[in-house]
Amino acid sequence: MNYLKLVFANLMRNKLRTGMTFGAVSLAVMLVVFLLTMPAGLDALLNSVASNTRVSVHNKAGIVYSLPYSYVRKVRLVEGVAGAVGTTWFGGAYEEEGRVTFPNFAVEAEHVGAVYPDYGIASQHLEDFRRYRDGALVGRQTMKRYGWKVGDRITLKSTAWAIDLDLRIVGEIPLERSPVVWIQRSYLDEALVAQRGQGLGIVHVIWVRLEDPNRVEEVMRTIDDMFRNSEAETASETEKSFFGNFFGSLKGFITIVLLVTFLVAACVLVIAANTASMAIRERSSEIAVLKAVGFPRRVVFASLLAESALLCTSAGVAGVALAYVFTHGLRSFAAVIPSLGPLGSFLITPAVAAQGLLLSVVVGAVSGLVPAWGAARKPVAEAFHELF
């Protein structure tokens, strides 16, 4: 017989209620922990698709505005640049769909290899892309989606120009989540000359790979300075920040996630407070007896508070463990099922786990505070008069 046993015996008094509260708190903590992994997870996701030595150069006014094609050659000559490829939005729609269902760009076939060595495109495919003027390289996701194979022929109708291009798939971009399709810039150029007597002449985004990851800022500044006060000023940014802006709504999404997290926490606080006050009210007489026997008010208060603290903290531990199992489960699934890929990025860091535990401790303390204080403060004689 000791205080811990007393606290534990009181918790076990109504096993169903204690169990339900335990469940509510642990599920809430699990949810909160999972939600808290999202900001970091999305960042990791971005890192996984973006390289830190790749930089985009686009019109300062926005990526829908073009740059003169001559810029590509000028950028390629800047010191520290390992490769640069000009990409132009073709906006091709597949078959009768009439709308763009995957991004497709006209690129310089001889330069993609230098800018995207990390994509792991087979050298045979790169070579064929250069060799066939109607060649196309297709991202694995789009390959799978339409069931295409290397050697297939497809037609894309441009939504940017009144041009249809017959294409031959000569290779694959072997990234699970890449939907991109690249076609030869010279092929589009020829088609435009044939149609309107004037070539393409523009690019939308110049993708540049730099030699030294430590000199990224410096080289970006050199490039932008070069075109300052010209007909089209440029803005350079790293690939990561480029994609980050592209998913601009991400920030709003994270705000919503954090708001939901907060609401879940508030909700579970109310549940736990309800349990604590019921558990204390239903044995007012026992608490009065404890005080009559001589237990000081602070001991009564502490033992009541210990009940909700013990319950919520252990539920918090269970919740963090559940979240851990859950995210690891997702990760192993994601490794097998590519479409779940992004889910594999949500990982519980020690900081997130600590926040989950902190939440449960706070819920335990705050929920027990008011009823425990009320019960401990009431004078014994008054309690007896009311109860008996």
Added chain:
Amino acid sequence: MSWLVSPKGKRYTVAQMRWVTNHEEPLVRTVAVSRIYRRGVDEIRALDRVSLEIPAGHFVAFMGPSGSGKSTLMNLLAGLDRPSSGEVWVAGQRLDILDEDELAAWRARHVGLIFQFFNLIPVLSARDNVALPLLLTHLDKRERSRRADIALRIVGLQDRASHYPRALSGGEQQRVAIARALVTDPDLIVADEPTGDLDARNAETILSLLRRLRSDFGKTIIMVTHDPRALRFVDMAFHLDKGTLLEGEEAARAHEAIVVAASGGVVGHVLP
């Protein structure tokens, strides 16, 4: 008798205990205590200038009609409540000047409490219920359960130590409650209608057990009761009416009325 160790650590034999508690000072003394309850503008004068003395080692009853202030008086003597005016002295300590926390500490060392509805903790075994007040002492865990077992033996429930209250009859639960009141070896045991919720046979058992605590262990016991049969067991009875203590003729009449009500030809005991 080695279990008769006061929380202060002094050891007494039963004979010494009698001597210690039988010194000239009464164990309990009140000087014109009043207790007024305020409910908004209403005032209830539950006790009106009550002065009494209870010698150590006596078993006394507080009797009187419902609402006469018996429980109020008992609460003051047990340090559960403080008077509105007047002095309360128990075992040499003046109680009316102590604050709530000091009273709690004093109760833990000096009073054992028994209630009408037993009030055991349902999720603790009989032994753990009895050992509960010992949590407030410096005794280690083994010593606490050893003393709880001794107290349970005194009330004749040593075989039921590991049973939970719901597995015990009302009379047995009240005996566990008596063991709990006893386990700290208090100067004073107070009982508010301890037989109020029991049948005649169990009531007898409890009353004779309390009597034995007085005669075998020299305990001073104050019992609030409505039960005329209780008069056979106590050394003296105080009669209260409307918050005042009856004396002389009035007290004798009240006592007589109860004895007649008992209708068992019970021999009257010493009057105050």
